[in-house]
Amino acid sequence: MSDGEEIGARFRRFQERLADGSVGAGGPERPLERGVGTPGLDVPGRDWSPKTQRREPGGGGEGGRRGGGRGRGEREGITVPPVEFSSYYGRPILKAPVWKHDIPAYLFTGGLAAGTSLIAAGADLTGRPALRRAARVTSLAALGASTYFLINDLGRPERFHHMLRVAKLTSPMSVGTWILAMLGPAAGVAAVSEVGPLLPSRGLLGFARRIAPPTGRVAGLAAAALAPALATYTGVLLADTAVPSWHDAYPELPFVFAGSALLSSTGAAMITAPTAETGPVRRLALAGAAIELTASHRIETRLGLTGEPYREGRGGRLLRLSRSLVLAGAAGALLGGRSRLLSVLSGAALVGSAVATRFGVYHAGVDSAKDPKYTVVPQRARLEQAESDTDR
């Protein structure tokens, strides 16, 4: 046995807790507030039939379930959740993601790589060489980190190349793999082209020096063309699961991640590039803040019960921290543009906010999968709604 525990130790602990009369293994001991007595079983005239029947096949309910308008109604219907529900020994129904911290870390580095690729292209086309260089190098570093995180998270890292066996639109992870596989080399070439000016001007290396800027521009533009997809597919990656708080947030998650990618990349650019060239970057930071704050506010308010993990617990704490950092960083970007120190500080706040957002959204989802409440209560409400619809 892998846990190496003495046989029966688990059951002895169960018996001790039973004798103790309290509930909960690790947490504060809470005495049960239940009276001793014979359960009142024979409820006269009690209806034993199933509480809710499935919708009739082909009825109006089925078509309605697919429609967007009805979907919204369903969610609003559960904003006042019933607290009573049952679950098999209270255990979770879903299996929570087994991903390690590599995945939220990748969400951050992937967004950073995408945003800096876009900034590099913008800087290249508008003649801001220092910003271009900084963004290209950041993008390549972030892509390297992303690749490491993604492979390190696998249960069988040596089989990472099995991802390249197939290309599946139904698997956001497959789509993401191919986006990375195309964007990585392009961003790599763009970053490497920055060594061009350091090469000697004669011979073969001289030729490389001459073709470096145009090659870098083509590669950089190719990377920028793919970058928005890299920044937003991760929203689909999380939403395309049974995890209640992720799936229910699918309309907003790509926007949260697009905004967060802009915040992290503009923050990185404000740290690494001279203030003379970061005017557009500071404007972009404000746009990123607006997109991110609007989308995450919608998640927290629109979702009802499954929005709870975004407001409470680990997820809620991280997202509140993120919001404070966004506001601080955006204020710094707006007001302290010409100061190098303020630029670095507000850039760091923006990068920090993006990290907090990614980990916050991640933990909110994991927590929603670990509590059967978020699985059972909305589904019950949906069944009851469907039943009352067919009754009408």
Next chain:
Amino acid sequence: MVSADSLFGPIDPAPDAGYVDAPPRMGFFTDTSVCIGCKACEVACKEWNLVPDHGLDLLGMSYDNTGALTANSWRHVAFIEQPRPLGRQTPALAGTPTGPSGSAHMAEIASTTPGVPDTDPGLPPAPHPEPAGRMAAGPEFLGMPGTDLPGRQGGGERTDLRWLMSSDVCKHCTHAACLDVCPTGSLFRTEFGTVVVQEDICNGCGYCIPACPYGVIDQRKGDGRAWKCTLCYDRIGEGMTPACAQACPTESIQYGVLDELRERAQQRVERLHADGVPEARLYGHDPNDGVGGDGAFFLLLDEPEVYGLPPDPIVTTRDLPDMWRRAGVAALTMAAAVAVAFVGRS
């Protein structure tokens, strides 16, 4: 190629996956009303499929010492003790002066017994004990459940008891989220319409695990790959019955052509209703449900969540076209924001 129709609604999965002249879809009908909780299915499955053992200990969850479907338990027999009679069964215990058959309290204590930590996430503890108590009392039960072992407290009469047992298994969904999200093609649809993991392909990315609306597929620790029921793909290809159904002594687990099983299940539930068991209901049989119907479906005697099943699962990929559309709009918004920021006043 995938069309939107392949993501939701009633279809025949094997032809949809591209099989020409596929054999009829095969499946399981698990009639929990005749399950006796012998766990022969669990043992036969482990024996045939060489699934690792999961240790020897007691969880305190009635006779359930498996706890959940995991990478190392592809059949899981659930046990639920409830203080109520089953159908018109002669009350065996009611009136016996040995105290109440208190089980809600025990269920709440048992809800946090740790599972064996050899799979991930395996059997996690309950975040709150109350749903366990309501499971033992039944979701509609409003009386006050007992708080002690039967017989420990004097006085009062022992209540009646019904003991629900149900052998859970992978549902082999018509629209299988695990299969659709698998980025390596390790999970595939067989010609029998079942869903199987190719263990020589799986690289342990873990995406299938949160995708499953039933919480079935799980990761084996140390091994890193995802494992679940194969509906004995190696046996059914040879015309044999899956190990669990073969071992089941009461035919609670029935294997066969899915259409025939659905007919048989309908007759069985009607018979039970006529025999005074109105709480009997089918689960996962309806091709119009949120996953297009299950290849392995059930006859239950209480609400699905009491057995640890989601009451109304919907495959996450139903919304996938809409998700990609939203991501596309978000991507364009992002690109436009960058363009405006750089083109604007400098």
